[in-house]
Amino acid sequence: MSSSCSHHGLQASQYTILLFLSISLAFFNVEATVHHLKWEIKYDFKSPDCFKKLAITINGLTPGPTITATQGDTLVIDVTNSLLTENVAIHWHGIRQIGTPWSDGTEGVTQCPIQPGDTFTYRFVVDRAGTYMYHAHYGMQRSAGLNGLLRVLVPQGTVEPFEYDEERLLVLNDWWHKSTYEQAAGLSSPSFEWVGEPQSLLINGRGKYNCSLAGAMDLCNEENSECLPESFTVVQGKTYRFRIASVASLSAFNLEIEGHIMTIVEADGHYVDPVIVKNLNIYSGETYSVIVKADQDKSRNYWVALNVVSRKPNTSTGTAILNYYPNHPLKSPPTIAPVGALWNDTAYRVNQSKSILSHPNYIEAPPRTTDRTIILLNTQNKINGHMKWAINNVSFTLPTTPYLIAMKNHLHHVFSQKPAPETYDYENYDIHTVLSNPNTSSSNSIYRLEFGSTVDIILQNANTLSPNNSETHPWHLHGHDFWVLGYGKNKFDPKVDPKNYNLVNPIQRNTVPLHPYGWTALRFRANNPGVWAFHCHIEAHFFMGMGVVFEAGVEKVGKLPKSIRGCGEAK
Amino acid sequence: MSSSCSHHGLQASQYTILLFLSISLAFFNVEATVHHLKWEIKYDFKSPDCFKKLAITINGLTPGPTITATQGDTLVIDVTNSLLTENVAIHWHGIRQIGTPWSDGTEGVTQCPIQPGDTFTYRFVVDRAGTYMYHAHYGMQRSAGLNGLLRVLVPQGTVEPFEYDEERLLVLNDWWHKSTYEQAAGLSSPSFEWVGEPQSLLINGRGKYNCSLAGAMDLCNEENSECLPESFTVVQGKTYRFRIASVASLSAFNLEIEGHIMTIVEADGHYVDPVIVKNLNIYSGETYSVIVKADQDKSRNYWVALNVVSRKPNTSTGTAILNYYPNHPLKSPPTIAPVGALWNDTAYRVNQSKSILSHPNYIEAPPRTTDRTIILLNTQNKINGHMKWAINNVSFTLPTTPYLIAMKNHLHHVFSQKPAPETYDYENYDIHTVLSNPNTSSSNSIYRLEFGSTVDIILQNANTLSPNNSETHPWHLHGHDFWVLGYGKNKFDPKVDPKNYNLVNPIQRNTVPLHPYGWTALRFRANNPGVWAFHCHIEAHFFMGMGVVFEAGVEKVGKLPKSIRGCGEAK
Incomplete structure (x- = not known):
């Protein structure tokens, strides 16, 4: 694979970029274009x-405008x-921000927030084709509507391992009628008000609430x-690539196109060994491409059905229309929308997760061994009576x-210098029972990783503070993709389970589910200089403390743009 | 009058204060106390x-805690x-911030806003006894609940020109169920959604909405x-000073205590030649002290009634209880709450405004002549279809x-250097008709005043964009008190009307109403170095452009604290 680089777009006058790393494995377009939005x-x-x-809008839109660029x-x-x-x-x-960690857009980690009246310029290279997304990363603003799709095309002449005639785009979301302020205030109040199940499910920003309620x-x-429902027009006999992103705040989704099978071909920008499914489980922060052939009766339309899984649904099926030309795009299908997979069929979802493997022609095998293993126990806890999540x-x-600013400027006092905990007491902890003492404490301590080292992360699930309850947590890593080495039930055993890791053809991705009462094992190379968040992508969970931060090679990061400053001790 | 100063409290380590001006005419307490909140x-x-x-709260409260300090x-x-x-x-x-213009708390004028997670320290001297208030001065946050009373007592041994046994405090407000975000978004939207009349009127943060609505x-x-309603307990035969502040977002209020007359004795920190009234008109941003004698039948309670005037009321009377000991504080009076003055009796309100004059023993006469007269025509306008107010x-x-930061740092490009307009075409403008072309433009230009000069401001009202409609605008000046030289009907005539100014015993204050189709004439000395807002205190009106800014002696302002920086070009 080539790693030739074209850096035309990067010499912005306002940025001084001292360092480029050619660690990307992607192709770079020789005729790179600069898109100015x-x-x-x-x-x-x-x-x-x-x-x-x-709603928070971008140029008046929510979801915001789809960005299309070429690798x-x-x-x-x-x-x-x-x-x-x-x-x-x-x-x-999903964009790794190689050489531009300050453009990752993570408030508190890589930048100060953009103040009212200010204009902040994000500038970065999209170095790998695939389906990505963008969204607010401050407070709970993503859920207020600030999100959208980012589509990176392969360079002209590059052949992908699947064929299709046209593309269709789907942004999936859940939607609340309460403002995110009310949601956040409820989560923070001593009496604790959970955000509750969403009022609607949205496909490309369109859903339907029963107004009588x-x-x-x-x-x-x-x-x-x-x-009005979103409608995807297709022509019988043609083949479509559906690029799908879940920007959901809370829900795990099951997506089904009535009467049509889907072939999963891409996950988070990586080609998948094709998997044929009747419906797709997609977790917040994940993206997929699926191939759908319009091979059904063209005299009618079909439902595109979005259902909640993993949590007991209390929200109507979100629907869009698969419109066979020349029917009217909004003509209702004569059927009832599919209800998708059983919401509590964890085994079904785990099996689908396990089936997502690297396409054989695109395998980039993981390192055979790891330099460090960090086990992250996910628990629900309380601090002074406030409900929290803890790792x-x-x-x-x-x-x-x-x-990022604190470390580059050696401001050691602005966050805890105590290393974040490497593991939990896995020999004695019972992940199937409610904690007898749920009290915990908070910290902004982080994990400092040796630059270039290989790191394994074991996400370990447990019972919540409700008896017989364990939730699904989609974990998202900034700045890197990880290999998904395995999923398991119950407690991860560091002596036994690594022997069963898939080191042959694991998928790489940036977001992965941790299933109820299970574990998920990941491996990544800490080869992207910067400071990177790794957190549950459920917005309320991250807000309640469900995340960690990794640092690696921060000393290799170029001079930070002044524009990321303006808060705390970085004024 | 003495003007000796005690500056003990000002030598804060984080502030470098280079300049103290002894221009205050107030007494200073020799044993000044520093109150740390x-x-x-x-x-x-x-x-x-x-x-x-x-609601936005201070330490969990709205209204926030009452501040009590001594001059x-x-x-x-x-x-x-x-x-x-x-x-x-x-x-x-109401606090003039002499020597501390950076503590005025006016976002965009004297400081950058305080960011989430930050702690900002306001430090200033309360140099004159009186009744004041505090409130948010950013976006429309005041209306979200961030407001309260600031009570400055006379130094021990100082005798005030009235007597009373005890004090009672009243913060008056109007209240909406929509969030201030929704209000602001409605005001900014091209379709324009006015905030509408309030759902409730609050006395000390308590009102009662009819939940069936x-x-x-x-x-x-x-x-x-x-x-539960606020209750003011009194003992028959005793005399009470009610300190009253209106933090209202929109409404002009009429306050009546059933069966009791009120004697107005203080307005905005200045002693008033006592005026006996059945009810008090109080505009947003104004404060009063009234003396009330508990001289009625002690076997029952009485209503304290708050009604909307000047705008056609669509809100129930706000009520509290004047509780005669030993009745139960919440025992309902056997009567119906007073409805106050007729809402559209402008003459009644103008006459009450005119009756507020300086107490004879405390007259500080205004300069006999002015150095400059600025006439400010208040009009409703449109910009690109958006409803605005313009001066x-x-x-x-x-x-x-x-x-303040821009001028001290000679950042001339951050605001328009074109002087704001000194007057309007008063010979040809018809203030009684709807503008034929309501389109206008916006600017952040300001008025630069010669330091120490005497400035007259003529507020001129006009018809709004609705036929036969002119509204009441309470204008508030930061950093100074002004003398109220006169009120008039119709168009101010600069040749004739100044001859009728009251230069003998005008009241000084910081907030004054501009009545429908009328004018109000003010005079002040530009003797407080700094940059100061002067604006309509109706929150939505200022948000829609109804304000100006004065600069005077900014070169005399001491070194600005770093803490006010952090936004725009002051990062």
């Missing part, structure tokens, strides 16, 4: 599910914050054109001064 | 009128922003103890870099 972030009233509420291109995105009193930051989920009838109007009994908090 | 600003669910919504004391207030993603700034309304019944509970056809906007 201008985005205004503001609040607008929207009725995505017929219920009118404030090797540079994206320059001027983000103007027109929220009134609120700051913002945007994460480019709405307290304030004047806010809900089922005739509003904003909540190895530490509930994560973000410092006021972002780590 | 620690405030946490956050969102909490509150039910002030039985309807549960998010000459220093207040040191550490404000920690625990809002999740939102910045904040707090204005100390609430769409979402689960949010409204009339049995909630948070919305002399300029709709005001705040710069991203605060004026």
Whole structure:
């Protein structure tokens, strides 16, 4: 594989980039293009599910505009914050930001938030083709509507290991009528108000709430054109690539296209050994491409059905329409929308997770051994009566001064210098029972990794504070992809389980589910200089402390742009 | 009058104060005390009128804690922003901030907003006894609940020109169930959604909404103890000073204590030649002290009634209870609450405004002549279809870099250097008709005043964009008090009207109403070095551009504390 680089787009006058690493395995487009986007972030009233509420929009849209670029291109995105009193930051989920860790958009980790009235420029190379997403990474703003799809095409002439005629794009989301302020205040209050199940499921920002259930009838109007269903027009006999991203705040989804099988061919920018499924389980932060052949009766339309799994559903099926030309795009299918997989069939979901393996022609085998193993026990806890999540009994908090700035400027006092805990007492801890003492403490301590080393992460699930309950947590790593070495039931045994790791053809990705009462084993190379978040992608869970931070090679990071400063001790 | 100063409290280590001006005419307490307060600003669910919504609180309270200090004391207030993603700034309304213009708390004018996680310290001397208030001065946060009373006592041994046995405190407010985000987004949207009349009127943060009108019944509970009425216990025969502040977002209020007359004795920190009234008109940003004698039948309680005037009321009377000991504090009076003055009796309100004059023993006469007269025409306008307010056809906007920092650092490019317009075409403009072309433009241009000069301001009202409509605008000046030289009907005539100015015993204050279709004439000395906002205190009106900014003697301002920086070009 070639690793030739074209860096035309990177010599921005306002940035001084001292370091480029050629560690990417991707092709770079020799004729790299610089895409200059201008985005205004503001609040607008929207009725995505017929219920009118404030949403955070990009240039008036939620989901925001789909970004399309070609591998090797540079994206320059001027983000103007027109929220009134609120700051913002945007994460480019799946883009590793090699050489530009300050453009990762993670408030508290890689940058200060963008203040009202300011324009911040994100500038980075999209160095690998695939399906990605972007979304706010500050407070709970992602759930307020600041999200969208990022599509990176292969360079012209490059052949992908599957064929299709056209593409269709799906952004999947769950939606609440309460503002994210109300959600966050509820989560933070001593009495604890959980966000609850979503009011609607959205496909490309469109859903349908039953307005007769709405307290304030004047806010809900089922005739509003904003909540007409999304329709994907297809022509019988043609083949389609559906690029799918879940920006969900909470829900694990099952996606089914009535009467059509899907072939999974891409996960998080990596080609998959094709898997044929009736429906696709997709967790928050994951992206997939599936191939769908329009091979059914063309005299009718079909449902695209989005259902909640893993949590007991209390939300109607989200629906869009697969429209066979020349039927009317909004003609209702004559059937009832599929209900998808059984919500509590964990084995079904684990098996589908296990089936996602690297395409044989694109295998990049993981290192045979690891330099370090970190076991992360996921538990629900309390601090002073407030509900929290903790990793190895530490509930994560973000410092006021972002780590990247703090470390480059040797501001050791702005976060705990005590190393974050490497494991938990796995010999004695019973993951199947409710903690007898749920009290824990919070910290902003981090893991410092040796640059270039190989690191294994074992995500270990456990019972929550409710008896007989363990949840699904989709964990997302910034700045890297990891190999998924294995999934297991019950407690991970560090002596036995590594023997069964898949070191032959594991998929690489950036987001992976930790299934109920199970474990998930990951391996990655700490070869991207910077400071990187690794966290549960359920927005409320990260807000309640479910995350960690890795540092590696921060001394190799080039001079930080001044624009990321402006908060805490980085004013 | 003495003007001796005690500056003990000002030598804060983090501030370098180079300049003290002894221009204050107030007494200073020789034994000045430093009051150190620690405030946490956050969102909490509150039910002030039985309807549960998010409010911005100080240490869990809205209104916030009443500050009590003695003239000459220093207040040191550490404000920690625990809002999740939102910045904040707090204005100390009525405190002139002599020598400390950076502590005025006006976002965009005197400081950058305080970011989440940060603690900002306000430090200033309360140099004149009186009744004041504090409130957020950023976006529309005041209306979200961030407000309270600031009470400055006379030094021990100082006799005031009235007597009373005890004090009672009243913070008056109007209250909406929509969030201030929704309000602001509605005001900013091209379709324009006006905030509408308030759902409730609050006395000390307590009102009562008729829950049967609430769409979402689960949010409204009339049995909630948070919305029990405020009760002021009095003992028959005793005399009470009611200190009253209106932090209202929109409404002009009429306050009446059933069966009791009030004697107005203080306005905005200045002693008033006593005025006996049946009820008090009080505009947003104003404070009063009234003396009330408990001289009625002690076998029952009486209503304290708050009604909307000037706008057609669509809100129930706000009520509290004047409780004669030993009746139960919450025993309902046997009567119906007073409805106050007729809402559209402008003449009644103008006459009461005119009756507020300086106490004869405390007259500080204004300069006989002025150095400059600025006439400010108040009009409703449109910009690209958005509804705005404009002053002399300029709709005001705040710069991203605060004026005070910009001017001290000679950042001339961060705001328009074109002088703001000195007047309007008063010979030809018809203030009684709707503008034929309502389009205008916005600017952040300001008025630069010669330091020490005397400036007259003529506020000129006009018809709004609705036929036969002119509104009441309470204008508030930061950093100074002004003399109220006169009120007039129709168009101010610069040749004739100044001859009728009251130069004998005008009241000094910081907030004054501009009545419908009328004018109000003010005079002040530009003798406080700094940059100062002057604006309509109706929160939505200032948000829509109804304000100006004055600079005077900025070169005399001491070295600015670093803590006010952190935004725009002041990072």
